[in-house]
Amino acid sequence: MTEIERDEMEFDVVVVGGGPAGLSAAIHLKQISPDLNVCLIEKGSEIGAHIVSGAVIEPRSLEELLPNWRETNAPLRTEVSEEQVLFLTEKRAFPIPGLNLVMPHMANHGNYVVSLGEVCRWLGEQAEALGVEIYPGFSGAQLHIEDGCVTGIITGDMGIERDGSQGPNFTPGMILRARQTILTEGTRGSLSAHAMQHFNLRDGVETQTYGLGIKEVWEIPEENHRPGFVQHSFGWPLDNSTYGGAWLYHFGKNLVSYGFVTGLDYQNPHLSPFEEMQRTKNHPAFKKHFEGGKRIIYGARALSEGGVQSIPRLTFPGGVLAGDSAGFVNVPKIKGTHTAMKSGMLAAEAVADALNNNEQQAHSLEDRLRASWLWDELHGVRNIRPAFAKWGAKVGALYAGIDSMLLRGRAPWTLHHPHADHETLRLATKTSPIAYPKPDNKLTFDRVSSVFLSGTNHEENQPIHLKLRDQSVWGPVNHTLYDSPESRYCPAGVYEQEQKTPDQWDLRINAQNCVHCKTCDIKDPTQNIEWCTPEGSGGPNYPVGM
Template identity: 60%
Template sequence: MEREPREAMEYDVVVVGAGPAGLATAIRLKQLANDRGQELSVCLIEKGSEVGAHLLSGAVFEPHALAELIPDWKEKGAPLQTQAKEDRFLFLTATRALRMPTPPQMHNHGNYIISLGNLARWLATQAEELGVEIYPGFAAAEVLYDETGAVKGVATGDMGISKEGERTSGYTPGVELHARQTVFAEGCRGSLTKGLFQRFNLREGVDPQTYGLGIKELWEIDPAKSNPGLIVHTIGWPMDPKTYGGSWLYHMDGNLVSVGFVVGLDYWNPHLSPFEEFQRYKTHPAIRATFEGGRRIAYGARALNEGGFQSIPKLTFPGGLIVGDAAGFLNVPKIKGNHTAMKSGMVAAEALFDHLTGDAGGKEVAAYPERLRQSWLWSELHAVRNIRPGFQKGLWAGLANAAYETAVKGKSPWTLHHHHADHATLKKASEAPRIEYPKPDGKISFDRLSSVFISNTNHEENQPAHLTLKDQETPIRVNLALYDAPETRYCPAGVYEIVRNEDGTNPRLQINAQNCVHCKTCDIKDPTQNINWVVPEGGGGPNYPGGM
C-alpha cells in the first residue's frame, strides 16, 4: 500500500510523552522563552487517551524538583494532599511480619502520597497556560530523519488501518511533526527510544539496563482501617531469596490504599508469575486484614528501569535527546523516579533553550549531559549506584551490601555492575522448580482477566497487531520447548496464551493484543527477544483513573 504524503507541522521542539519528564521539559522551555522574550514553539504528544491515562506509579512523591520548577505549586493547587507521616519496613515470612529499621533512603518525611496521573493532568494545565500545545491520543510511531541522518521529528501512526493492513472507512493518515530538536520522554522501554539506542549506539560502553515489573491495585478500604500517610514496604515472602522484589502499601485520603508489588525482571525461574506472586502476597496475615471488607477499584502494571547510574546511556544525538525514565533515572533504593525524571527534563530544557537561542553549532545539544553531571540528580544516583546490583547474589548479600553502602554514603571506591540483560537470566524449565499458586478467591486475590477489565484497557480491534513476532516458530520451538512458555506467566494481562487442539496436539501461541496494558514486560523478558512491542493506535491501552 503506497503511502500518501502526510501533513507536516513545524515546531522548535517536539516532546514525545506527557509524563513528569516530558511535561517538566515543556514547562521549563516555555518559562525561559517567556521570561526572556523569545518565541519558541513547543508541542507535546501523548499516546494515552488523555494526559495521565497511562501513568502508573506508587507513588510517594518527593517535591524537590517540583518546587524548583513551580515554586508556588501549593498556591496553584498542585494535587499533593496526603502528607507522608509514618514509614514501616517489614520482612515477611510465610506467616509472620518482622519490623525492621527503615533504610534511610526510604524515609519519607516531607513527601506526599499522590496520584501521578492527577499530578500530570495538573502539570499539563500549567504547560498549556504557558503556551505549550498538547495533543493526547496521538502515538508517535516513527522517528523521522533528515538527509544527514539527524532526527528531524516524529510521525504519528495512521488511524483506520485494518488487521490485514488495508485502509478502512475511518482511515486518517498520520501527521509529521518536524522540530529543530525532539525530546524523547516515552518512559521505560520506549519503542522509539529503543530504536534510537541502536541507530546511534547510545548504549555502547554502559551496563545493560535491568528492569522490574510493578503491578498495582487501588482499593477503597473500610474507613476504620484507613490511616492516611502510612507507608509500608515489605521484602521477603512470597519471593525466593534469589529473586529481587518487594511491595508497597500506601494509605491515601478518601479511604484509598495503593498496593503494589515489584519483581526484578532478572528473575531466574521460568515458572514464576509476577502477577500470581502479587496476588499471593495480599493473602499474608499481616497484609490481608487491610483489604478485608474493602473493594478493589483499579488495576495496572508497568515496567520500570532499575539499572541506575551505571546503565545510563548516551543522552544526546543529532536532532534530539532523552529524558526521564526513557533514560533510566529511577532511584531504586528510594523507589522514586518522578523527581529525578522532572529534574532531567528541566536540565534538558535549559540546555535546549541556550542551544536554540544562542550560537551553539551543530545539531546535538552537547551541554545537556554535562549540566546533568553538575546537578543534584547525578550525585543522588551515583551515591546509590551499588545497591541494586548488590542483590544479584541474593537477598541477604544484597541487604548486607546495602547497609554498607548506606554507612559509607555511596563513597565506595568501586562500582558494581549489571552483567546480563534480563532476557538472558532464565534457567531452562527442567532445571527450575515449579511453583504452585493458590486459586484466586475473588475477594482479596483475583485472576488476570478481571484485573484487566478494571484497568479500562481498550484497543480498536480491527488494527494491525502492536505485539509482533520476529519469527513465528520461535514461541513453540524455543520458548515452549525449553522454558515452558514463560510469556504466559510474565505478562500480567493474559496477552499470551498457548492453545492446542482438543486432543492436546498442535500447540500454538495466541496473542490477545486487546488485553495489553502497555507494561512492556514481553519486550524485555522474552528469552529470545522475539517479541517486539510497537505503539498501537493513539488513545488505545489502559485508562487509569484519577486515584492511580
C-alpha cells in the same frame, strides 16, 4: 508502495510523552524561553490516562520547577505520616529498626502520597497556561530523520485494518517537525529505542535491567483509613535469587495503593509476578489493610532499574532522551518521579541552549547532568541493585546496609549488571513449578477481572501490535525449553498456550488485553517478541482524578 502524503506542522520543540519528565521539560522550556513554540504529544486518551494512581513523590524537583506549587492547588495533599519497612517470612513480619540509619534511601519524611495521574494532569494545566500545545491520543510512531538528524516525529496512522490495508476511516499520521525533539516516553519507549539503535547511544554502556510493577488501588472503609501510612516489604514470597517486594500506601479519600515489584532478571520460568503479587495480600502484614474494601483499579508497567551504569548517551543530532526513556530511577528509594522531572528540566535547559546557539545537538546536557544533584543521588546508590543480582536477596540487603550506613554511597568501586534480563531464565526441567493458590475473588483475583479494571481497549480491527519476529522460534524454545514463560510473566493474560494436537502447541496472542507494560519486549528469552506502537488512545485508561 505509494508514499503516504502527510500533513505537517512545525515547532521549535516536540516533546514525546506526557509523564512527569515530558511535562517538566515542556514547562521549563517555556520558563526559559517563552517565545518557543513547544508541542507535547501523549499516546493516552488524556494526560495521566496511562499512569495508575498511588505513588510516593519527593517534592524536590517540584520546588525547583514551580516554587509556588502550594498556592496553585497542586494535588499533593497527603503527606507521609508514618512508615515502616518489613522483612517478611511466610507468616511473620519483622520491622527494620532505625530506618533512617539502616535504609536512609527509603525514608519518606517530607514526601507525599499522590495520584500520579492527577499530578500529571495538573502539570499539563500548568504547561498549557504557559502556552504549550498538548495533544493527547497521538502516538509517536516514527522518528523523522533527514541527513542524519532527527527533524521531528511522525504520529501513528489511524484506521489501519488488521491486514494492514487502509480502512474507510483511515487518517494518515502527521509529521511534527521540530528543531529539537525530547523523548520522554517512559520505559522501553519505541522512539527512544530507535534513537538508541540508530545513533549507537548504548555503545559502551551497561545493559539496562528492569522490574515489573503491578498495582491495585482499593477503596476501604473510612474507619480503617490511615492517611499518609507507607509500608514496604521484602523477603517472602520471593526466593533468595529474586529481587523484589511489595508496597502499600494510604492516600486520598479512603484509598490504598498496593503493589508488587519483581525484578525481571528472575531465573525460574514458572514464576508469575502477578500471582506473587496476589498471594502477598494474604500475608497478615497486608491483609488487614483490605478488610471491608473494594478493588477499583488495576495496572502494570515495567520500571528501569539499571541506574547510572545503564544510562545511555542522552543526546543525538536533533534531540535528547530524558525520564525513564533513559532510566532515571532511584531504585533503593523506590522513586522515579522527582528524578524524571529533574532530568526533563535539565533536558530543557540543554535544548534551549542549543536552540539559542543554533546548534544541531544539545551537547551541554551531559555536563549539566553530572553537575546536578540528580547525578550525585543516582551515583550514590549505583551499587545497591547490582549487589542483589550478584549475591542474592540476603547478602544483597546486607551489602545495601553497609553501603548506606558506612560507605554513604562513596565506595571506590562500581558493581556491574552481569546480564540482561532475557538471559537469566533457567530451563523449565531444571526448576521447580510454583503452586499458587486459586483466587477467592474477594481479596485475590485472576487476570481477566484485573484487566477489566484497567479500562484497557484497542480498536478491534487494528493490526496486532505484539508480534513474533520469527514464528518458528516459539515452539522449540519458549514452549519446549521454558514452558511458555510469557503466559506467566504477562500481567494481562495476553499470551496463552493452546494445544492443537497431542504433539503441537501454538501461542495465542490476545493483544486487546495489553496494558502496555512492555514486559514481553524485555523478558522474552530470544527477544523474539516485538512490542509495536498501537493506535493513539489505545491501551489502559486509568481514572486520572482518583
